[in-house]
Every structure is written in structure tokens, then in C-alpha cells.
Amino acid sequence: SAVISQKPSRDICQRGTSLTIQCQVDSQVTMMFWYRQQPGQSLTLIATANQGSEATYESGFVIDKFPISRPNLTFSTLTVSNMSPEDSSIYLCSVGTGWSYEQYFGPGTRLTVT
């Protein structure tokens, strides 16, 4: 399996500001995924980040709101821009591996926007 860390683990932010969430993996991986989990809800994929190319966003999510960087094979960031209370969620990073069909998840970042 892969060991994934996320920073920060939680944050409280004011509306209109931005927060960058970091995701670090202990091994090189091709794909990294960013999911949002709104309170009491399921996980929804925001975007897929492939190293060396632009992230691919799912319907309903745009790059201006959720810019993603993927500078190398072990690291990615997700920025939540111009935040509103509706952005209050848990944001999870996950990775796929080249040797199994599972995805492994980070511990998540709990974001509260006031």
C-alpha cells in the first residue's frame, strides 16, 4: 500500500480567502485524485492530477475555483479559492498504484469556512 499524508489536517478560514492543501505520498505514483466530502455526504471527485500535465476536472468543478498542482510523482496541492461557507467539507487526496487496482486515501483535511 501507499502511505499518504495531508496538511493541514483541519482549518477554519474566512470567506473570500484561499487555502492550499498538500498531499504527500511515500512512493512515486502516476495518478493522484482529489475528492470532496460535504458534511454527511459521500465522496465526489473534484479532479485527477497526472504528473506533467494539466489536471482533469469533473463536471461542476473548475480550475479557477480549485487549482491543482502536481510538480512531481509524490506530491500535489489543491487550492480552494475565494471560499464560501458552501466549501466547508472534508477534502481527501487519494492515489492509485501501478501494481494493484485499489486506491489509497490520505487522512483528509477538514475545512470550515465562516
Next chain:
Amino acid sequence: AQTVTQSQPEMSVQEAETVTLSCTYDTSESDYYLFWYKQPPSRQMILVIRQEAYKQQNATENRFSVNFQKAAKSFSLKISDSQLGDAAMYFCAYRRGISNFGNEKLTFGTGTRLTIIP
């Protein structure tokens, strides 16, 4: 588009008893993978079990087993000898089966909150 449905928002079971969580899915593909993930209050998503669509045999991992009915597009999770540590949200997830290892997105159901009664 693929969809995953979990019709039981909440379930409860007595400790040491058996409980079954339901999941149905809709896809036009013949090759895919199904997963059950567990999310305890710590938020960490933990893989419980995996089923390949091409396998007829139901997957088993210790106290966890699935009943995979491909024709009915049903994928239920059975937890035997329930323990207090099994209390969590359980999510059913689907991914298509193209040969890309873990590099395919997951589609999740809405989850079932499982409570274990001591």
C-alpha cells in the same frame, strides 16, 4: 454514466451478530471492479474488500465477505461476528476495469452508517 446506490442510510447490529449492507450499481460495462471502503470517525478511508467483475467467486477477507450478483448488479457486504471497531460509515465504490491499475477514478455510493450495539 455509472451510478452506485446504497439504500440503507443507517444500520445497527448487536455485537457478535451478523449484518449485511446493500449496494446496487448501474453500468453498461462488462469489466469493472467493486469495493467496500470503511470510514471511521477518524475520517480515514480504509479499503475493506475488493471484487473483480470477471470473478464468479465472492471475495472474502476474514470476517468480511461479499455477495456479488453480476446479473442483478448487486454487491452486498456481510460482516460476521460484528465488533465495536466495525462502527463506521461504509461506502460502496465502482471503477471501470480498463487495465490501468489504480489509476482510474472511483464512483461512490451515499454510504451506510453502521452502529454496533454492545
